Amino acid sequence: MTQEKKIILLFAALLGGMLLSSRFEDSVRLCITLLLLSGACVFILRHVLRPWREHEAGLHRLIQQLQAAQDEERESLARDLHDGLGQSLTVIGLTAAFLERNADRLNPALLREYAGDLQRDLQACRRQLQEILRPRQSGGLTADELVTALQELVSCWQQRATGIEFQLSMPTALPEVDGEVGLTAYRLVQEALTNVVRHSAARCCRIAVVPGRGELQLRIEDDGRGMAVAANSGLHCGLLGIRERLTKIGGHLSLSGAAGQGMHLQARLPLPNSVARRS
Known part of the structure; x- marks a missing residue:
């Protein structure tokens, strides 16, 4: 049942009770007054409260859409970070572990080569991170x-x-x-x-x-x-x-x-x- 119908039924009940307990002239005035009040209430509900509620519902839907978009963007960023940096970080970890195990047996030239690899891998990580965080059109x-x-x-x-x-x-x-x-x-x-x-x-x-x-x-x-x-x-x-x-x-x-x-x-x-x- 709509709000308008509820108000009309309420005023009808009040009007019926007043008619039964009042004189005819008073009853007519009360009837007119209640009809005007009921019409005013229906008008307010229809033209003020209902649009406000619709606007509120629209805002709620918009907030939900924004939240969903933020969640999707967060998940997308997490995937890109994992996919983009996972390999480079794994390579860095393997190289560092190899150096730790074999540092005493490697000659200086080979150590410099591995150090250069680590530096290039770190630079690659930085480029990948910049690429992930940079907005791209395509x-x-x-x-x-x-x-x-x-x-x-x-x-x-x-x-x-x-x-x-x-x-x-x-x-x-x-x-x-x-x-x-x-x-x-x-x-x-x-x-x-x-x-x-x-x-x-x-x-x-x-x-x-x-x-x-x-x-x-x-x-x-x-x-x-x-x-x-x-x-x-x-x-x-x-x-x-x-x-x-x-x-x-x-x-x-x-x-x-x-x-x-x-x-x-x-x-x-x-x-x-x-x-x-x-x-």
Whole structure:
């Protein structure tokens, strides 16, 4: 029942009671007065209180939307910080640990080389942080940029003293990809390789980039400790943001493995419709 109906019923009840207990002339005056008052109350409700309540509800919706936008921006920033800085910080940690273990056996020239690596890695961290915090009108990676970025990523890990052999299988040219799809593909491989170095104790890691019908497949597998140990080491925490990125662009991520048998990661990322029709 609306507020207007409630007020009218209330005044009707009051009017009925007064009519029963008053003279005719007084009853007429009371009737007119109550009708005027009820009309005024209905007018106030309809033209003053209702718009105010609608305005208040609109403000509440706006606050909720702003809060949701802030939460989304915070989550996006957290993912970018993790994806952008995770590899560099892992490399710095590995280099520092290697120097700590072998400082007495390294000659000065090699020590200077590793010190230079640390300095370059720290500079890379600073650039990545500046890039993350800088507002960008556009982003992502084209197919050619993705090929170059993945080659450099695998080469970077291969040059480090990780004890892991990295094997990359990828065409020299990939079909056209959306910028966000290209960036997601790079972030996925970056996160997966970082986890392999940190958790797997593997000797070999194979990365395959396979264009398919309407999709780009990424396959990453290692011969390390496998699912049971990796799960306890927090492997899935890093991939959670990647899974969210994939879901956002319509992709899919699957992860399998067993203790002592390594990990197997496969992702499917959508290609543009034009590419799907030509495939």
